[in-house]
Amino acid sequence: MRKLFRRTDxxxxxxxxxxxxxxxxxxxxxxxxxxxxxxxxxxxxEEIKLDAVDEAYTFSPKENTVISVKNGAICFTKATCRDELCINSGWLSSKGQTAACLPEKIVITIKGADKTDMITY
Amino acid sequence: MGSGDVLKTAEKLKNINKRALIAVAVCVALIVGIIVFDSVRNSREYQTTAIAMGTVINLRLFGPDGKENAELVIENINETEKALLSRNEKNSDIYRINANPGTAVSVSAETADIISKSVDVAKNCGGVFDITVGEVTKLWDFGGDKQRLPTEKEITEKLSDVRYSAIKVTNTTVRIAEGQTLDLGAVGKGAACDRVKALLSATNTDSAVISVGGSLLLYGKKDFNIGIVNPENDLASMGTLKLSDTFVSTSGNYEKFFEQDGKTYHHILDATTGYPADSRLSSITVICDSGLLSDALSTACYILGYNQSIELLNEYDAQAVFVFKNKTVRVTDGIKDSFTLTDESFVVAK
Known part of the structure; x- marks a missing residue:
């Protein structure tokens, strides 16, 4: 009887x-x-792999708005709004965290979710 | 080559073909499997973020056509703002009501319903939450360009027109009194969640969790782990709730505030005093089967404080998590089992 499979298979x-x-x-x-x-x-x-960032850098998605990136974290560092809520959000470094500059309609969010599916605030 | 040889070769070829065929079939099956698995996985969840209603919208949709359905949701929220609730958009129902005090203004049935439910909550909480507080919130302008501490005289003056009982609502018209301005800031996000639920039920979405500026719609049978923001650090949560098919809304003193002469003024105004509510709470999260009610109740209960809130919550069959300034946490009986404390610096009261 022939084998169905040979060694090469x-x-x-x-x-x-x-x-x-x-x-x-x-x-x-x-x-x-x-x-x-x-x-x-x-x-x-834009999509930035935060773990792969070696050297910290900044960029401007819009005039007068600056986003800073470093290894494992990202944050707004300059904004046009008076209350600077987006800057006060600080460095985002965990999944699901979000900071937004509402007047300029810019949102930074870290993809995915850790222990929670969504946060109520 | 004899005819026997030809037959042998044909036999061999046949065997090789058979083996090759099996190998190729296995390959194809695996590759197709990988592609299908990947695309199914992608179609199962679609996640995106947008800005609408002057706030951040986070969407996670499970089921087919996630991208298309997410676009419909965002469009729907923009429409809620533009057609119904905006104070600045000239054609919105609220704008027209505010522009014509003393007149019964024709509005959509949805707006009439939102206002009538808001008045109902105002009645049940003794007016500490009141959507006619618009002129007073304008004075404070929390988060706006003209944010400031108003004088006592200004507040007393404007406060005299804050009176939910002066609103006259029918199924299709709303009339406010002279001097009044509606402010639906405390119910708008929740009302938007209600409309999104109605929209999603007409799509093929299996389940979804949608945040309209922190007010949540949990749609479908899927259990979601909902984090309650830590009032002292808005990037972390202090506890989680495992919930499905409901609405969740939180009010806290950390959202919008300013400091003047060493005093902090937060944005949750007690409509009976015109000043920020003097509460022992740093936040309250309300869970109930209506977005509008969870939103309105979270504001009302924040102002009322723990003891007086319980009765109001019972009235609407709602549950809540109270976070006190001294870092004690109280959870109502109906959700005790779904709450988990994740930040050990808080203590759950027994």
Whole structure:
């Protein structure tokens, strides 16, 4: 009786399984990544992998608004609004945290959720 | 090559083909599996953020067509603002009511319902929460360009027109008295959550959690872990509630405030005094089956304080988590089991 699978077949199948696992691997790791999303006027304009930031830097999504980025954290550092609520939010460094500059319609949010699905405030 | 050889070769080829076929089938099945798994996973949850109604909207939708449904939700919230509740938008119901005091103004049935329910809460809480407080909130202008501590005389003057009983509501008209201005700031986000729930039930969304500036709609059967913000650190939560299919709203003294001459003035005004409520609470979270009511009750109960709130909450079959300034926490019986304290610097009272 002939065998259904030969050694080479098993090798091929094992290879495919390994390949598919490797393809899926980034998805597993993604879950632990800190990704900051910047929304300007309702459009997502930027995604920053906060863990991958080596050197701190700043950028301006709009005139007179400055966002600072460092390893593992992000925050507003300059804003046009009087109460500067967005700056007072401080450094965002955990999943689900959000800071917003309402007059300029800019939102920074860290993708995903940690222990909570949403926060009431 | 004899005919026997040809047959043998054909037999071999057939075997190779069979094996190759199985290998290819396995490959294809796996790859299709991965793609389907990935796309199903993506279609299961859609998460986005927007600014509407002058606040941040966070959306997490579970089910098919998440992106399209999220867009509908944001559009719906903008419409709530523009057509119904805005104080500045010239065609909104509230703008037209405020612009025509003493006149019965035709409004949508939804606006009439929002106002009638708000008046009902005002009645039941002895007027500490009152949507006719608009002229007084204008004086303080919390978070606005003209934010300041008004004089006592100014407050007394404006306070004389704060009177929910002067509002006349029918199914399609609303009339306020001369000198009055409606301020739906304390119910607007909750009312928006109610409208979003009605919208979602007409879509294929399985479940969703939507935050309209911190007032939440929990839609569908899925259990959500809801964090209650730590009043001392707005990036962290002090406890969680496991809830489904309900509305959650929080009022706290940390949201909008300013300091003058060493005194802190927060934005939750007691409509009977015109001044920020002198409360022992730093926040209260109310859970009930109406967005508008959870929003209105959180404001009213913040002002009333713990003891007087219990009766009001019972009246509306609502539950609450009280966070006191001394970091004690009280949870009403109906949600005791769903609450978990996560910040050990707070203490749950027995």
């Amino acid at each position: 098993i090798l091929i199948i094992a290879g495919v399984l390994l390949l598919s696992f490797l393809l899926f691997l980034p998805n597993l790791f993604n879950n632990n990544e800190l990704i900051a999303q910047i929304y300007v006027d309702g459009e997502k304009t």
